[in-house]
Amino acid sequence: xxxxxxxxxxxxxxxxxxxxxxxxxxxxxxxxxxxxxxxxxxxxxxxxxxxxxxxxxxxxxxxxxxxxxxxxxxxxxxxxxxxxxxxxxxxxxxxxxxxxxxxxxxxxxxxxxxxxxxxxxxxxxxxxxxxxxxxxxxxxxxxxxxxxxxxxxxxxxxxxxxxxxxxxxxxxxxxxxxxxxxxxxxxxxxxxxxxxxxxxxxxxxxxxxxxxxxxxxxxxxxxxxxxxxxxxxxxxxxxxxxxxxxxxxxxxxxxxxxxx
Amino acid sequence: xxxxxxxxxxxxxxxxxxxxxxxxxxxxxxxxxxxxxxxxxxxxxxxxxxxxxxxxxxxxxxxxxxxxxxxxxxxxxxxxxxxxxxxxxxxxxxxxxxxxxxxxxxxxxxxxxxxxxxxxxxxxxxxxxxxxxxxxxxxxxxxxxxxxxxxxxxxxxxxxxxxxxxxxxxxxxxxxxxxxxxxxxxxxxxxxxxxxxxxxxxxxxxxxxxxxxxxxxxxxxxxxxxxxxxxxxxxxxxxxxxxxxxxxxxxxxxxxxxxxxxxxxxxxxxxxxxxxxxxxxxxxxxxxxxxxxxxxxxxxxxxxxxxxxxxxxxxxxxxxxxxxxxxxxxxxxxxxxxxxx
Numbered sequence: 001x002x003x004x005x006x007x008x009x010x011x012x013x014x015x016x017x018x019x020x021x022x023x024x025x026x027x028x029x030x031x032x033x034x035x036x037x038x039x040x041x042x043x044x045x046x047x048x049x050x051x052x053x054x055x056x057x058x059x060x061x062x063x064x065x066x067x068x069x070x071x072x073x074x075x076x077x078x079x080x081x082x083x084x085x086x087x088x089x090x091x092x093x094x095x096x097x098x099x100x101x102x103x104x105x106x107x108x109x110x111x112x113x114x115x116x117x118x119x120x121x122x123x124x125x126x127x128x129x130x131x132x133x134x135x136x137x138x139x140x141x142x143x144x145x146x147x148x149x150x151x152x153x154x155x156x157x158x159x160x161x162x163x164x165x166x167x168x169x170x171x172x173x174x175x176x177x178x179x180x181x182x183x184x185x186x187x188x189x190x191x192x193x194x195x196x197x198x199x200x201x202x203x204x205x206x207x208x209x210x211x212x213x214x215x216x217x218x219x220x221x222x223x224x225x226x227x228x229x230x231x232x233x234x235x236x237x238x239x240x241x242x243x244x245x246x247x248x249x250x251x252x253x254x255x256x257x258x259x260x
Numbered sequence: 261x262x263x264x265x266x267x268x269x270x271x272x273x274x275x276x277x278x279x280x281x282x283x284x285x286x287x288x289x290x291x292x293x294x295x296x297x298x299x300x301x302x303x304x305x306x307x308x309x310x311x312x313x314x315x316x317x318x319x320x321x322x323x324x325x326x327x328x329x330x331x332x333x334x335x336x337x338x339x340x341x342x343x344x345x346x347x348x349x350x351x352x353x354x355x356x357x358x359x360x361x362x363x364x365x366x367x368x369x370x371x372x373x374x375x376x377x378x379x380x381x382x383x384x385x386x387x388x389x390x391x392x393x394x395x396x397x398x399x400x401x402x403x404x405x406x407x408x409x410x411x412x413x414x415x416x417x418x419x420x421x422x423x424x425x426x427x428x429x430x431x432x433x434x435x436x437x438x439x440x441x442x443x444x445x446x447x448x449x450x451x452x453x454x455x456x457x458x459x460x461x462x463x464x465x466x467x468x469x470x471x472x473x474x475x476x477x478x479x480x481x482x483x484x485x486x487x488x489x490x491x492x493x494x495x496x497x498x499x500x501x502x503x504x505x506x507x508x509x510x511x512x513x514x515x516x517x518x519x520x521x522x523x524x525x526x527x528x529x530x531x532x533x534x535x536x537x538x539x540x541x542x543x544x545x546x547x548x549x550x551x552x553x554x555x556x557x558x559x560x561x562x563x564x565x566x567x568x569x570x571x572x573x574x575x576x577x578x579x580x581x582x583x584x585x586x587x588x589x590x591x592x593x594x595x596x597x598x599x600x601x
Binding site for chain 2: 157159160162165168169173178181
């Protein structure tokens with residue numbers, strides 16, 4: 001074996017270690033028996049995993065994150081499905097501009113989105129914290145919803161809608177009878193992608209969170225500033241496995257990767 | 261409404277934005293007729309079909325069907341069926357549900373629906389495929405589902421977009437027979453759009469040849485095939501040697517040539533390659549190309565008149581490339597053209 005032939009396998013191993021390593025360290029740390037967040041873990045116990053469920057603020061912020069992920073994604077889909085339909089089926093003037101504006105939250109750093117929302121929406125209009133978070137998460141998920149739903153609409157021939165109309169359906173009826181059933185996979189995928197994106201979102205939520213109203217990731221940061229025990233690692237592990245589980249199930253039943 | 265105008269298009273003008281696709285089209289179609297709209301792509305045939313279906317708004321003029329003006333009637337209330345070129349079956353529904361789709365929208369339920377769908381499927385020979393999804397069928401089977409789906413609605417007019425173009429040669433014959441049988445059994449008025457003259461000749465009662473949004477010629481398949489009235493139609497149906505007439509003389513690259521026995525009022529003359537007689541005649545040409553087509557052999561000749569295509573029985577002795585041949589364009593065989601475009 002020459003050095004040259006080892007180069008690629010070694011690089012590959014380093015990349016994998018770099019990507020997966022931190023995750024493995026966190027998972028290992030969550031089973032620690034010690035009092036502080038440390039690696040390598042001291043002993044083995046499930047006490048920190050058990051503690052996660054007893055922290056009051058975690059429960060509240062988990063509920064908030066869940067509400068934002070489900071509600072924000074649902075709202076993004078309600079806006080995003082008709083928008084995707086219009087973008088894919090009609091030659092509209094300025095369609096490209098709309099496409100770009102809709103994708104903006106992906107490209108613009110979260111910090112800037114958060115600051116802008118705070119400075120120009122939340123403060124001047126005195127928007128409540130929960131509503132502000134809800135609007136922000138809807139806007140953040142919208143690009144994913146439009147992108148994924150558009151992809152599945154582009155794969156669907158538009159003449160089936162005309163066929164439905166000629167068989168007696170109205171235009172709107174045709175949308176619900178023959179378009180929606182055929183993009184269900186795309187909508188489910190968009191929902192899952194949106195849910196995970198919203199749930200893991202930090203920078204925007206950081207700006208908009210306020211007294212008593214926090215998302216789970218923001219709450220975890222706040223918790224770590226005060227208490228440096230392994231329960232945050234335990235919670236991170238639980239969330240990571242939840243995300244992996246959702247994506248795995250989605251891939252298994254929907255062919256998730258086709259749409260994303 | 262007279263019998264001759266079950267479906268009539270009156271001064272129909274259709275446009276996409278500012279570009280006019282069909283201008284001032286007049287066409288009367290009898291009940292139960294099988295009409296072909298024939299023409300090259302961009303001639304307006306598909307646009308006309310979409311306007312009859314109500315999928316395209318009419319700019320000016322009228323569409324009348326069975327005595328009623330349907331120009332402004334929405335597509336879903338017209339009782340006009342359309343079999344799409346891509347078939348446009350609903351991929352998420354079974355064959356049975358595809359055929360039942362329109363009937364259910366009409367409010368049909370229970371045993372009546374069941375009977376109707378089953379008989380629709382039976383009539384296209386697909387009874388045993390009722391539970392399959394469209395993706396599990398061959399192209400030919402999908403097309404028959406599309407036909408059944410339109411026909412169970414008992415449309416007043418059935419439109420067919422390039423009905424044979426996606427099928428291989430064997431299925432083509434099968435589908436052609438099928439369409440003619442359906443037409444005979446139900447008496448439905450059928451209009452199909454095609455760019456393939458062979459398809460139009462084989463299937464239609466009457467052919468409407470279109471060019472640049474206008475009707476070029478209407479006639480029986482025999483009329484269109486044997487008596488094209490314009491150079492465009494002649495060229496489209498295979499008259500490959502076409503010359504304009506000027507002051508009664510044929511205009512060629514060798515100048516004006518006097519032919520005896522030509523019709524006096526014609527604007528041009530056209531010969532099929534088969535009508536050119538090789539071996540004797542007043543003209544001379546050199547063989548530039550030759551191709552063997554089984555029963556016959558085709559020659560491309562370089563002549564002082566311009567290029568000439570001739571076709572002779574394959575049993576005749578073959579001529580080599582570069583051979584000099586005499587030939588004739590017999591005036592009595594030529595199709596006289598009224599318009600030269």
